[in-house]
Amino acid sequence: MWPKPWTQSLVITLPNKGNLKLCQNYRTISLISHPSKVMLKVILNRLKPEAEKIIAEEQAGFRPRRSTVEQICNVIILMEKYLQHQQELHHVFIDFKKAFDRVWHEALWSTMRK
Template sequence: NYRGISLLSSISKLFEKLILSRLLEFANQNNIFLQEQFGFRKGHSTIHQLARVTNIIKRNKSVSKTSAMALLDVEKAFDNVWHDGLVFKLHRFNFPIFLVKIIKNYLAGRSFQVYLNSSHSETFNVDAGVPQGS
């Protein structure tokens, strides 16, 4: 059960960083992230989230309130990203159309081959998921 790594040129990596910075800038300026969202946000680490949850539990305990927590870990979440669904969400949150088109085109028409020693597999289309290693 392996997940392929995308090997990108330096120009592609630079382009991705530029697009990511534009996406994050728009998301932050428009308060798209919930206050409770700590993953994938600068200055919001797992440690910060753990401290926040611990403080909530302590506060509730000090006033004799019960605390409950539901945790969700989506297995292979990045492998299963539905491309059309992602584009729909970007539209729904009113991301600039040029960014939506870039993301849509970036994910469209992807394929892969497996190389092992001196042979390789047939080409497979990638209909879901986002590249790892980019």
């Protein structure tokens, strides 16, 4: 489906601050071919509307026109309402490290076929 030259990229490591003997103090960038970038953009534009249908309204991470400031304001408003009604409110903030390392390929292909 993808021409072989499009599957290849040049990966470059760039140093961050800190001890350069540690891998965690580097970041990588991948330089990919222009045709591949164009095709990826087409795929992204097809997937976005489908993703918006299934992502909860409360989800703000990695979504356009959503910010952490807005989310913090929502939490403060919620806390104030619960305090007014003298009710308990429990919060859970989760930082999923490497949350996007795995992709559900069947759903991805199904969406792309549509």
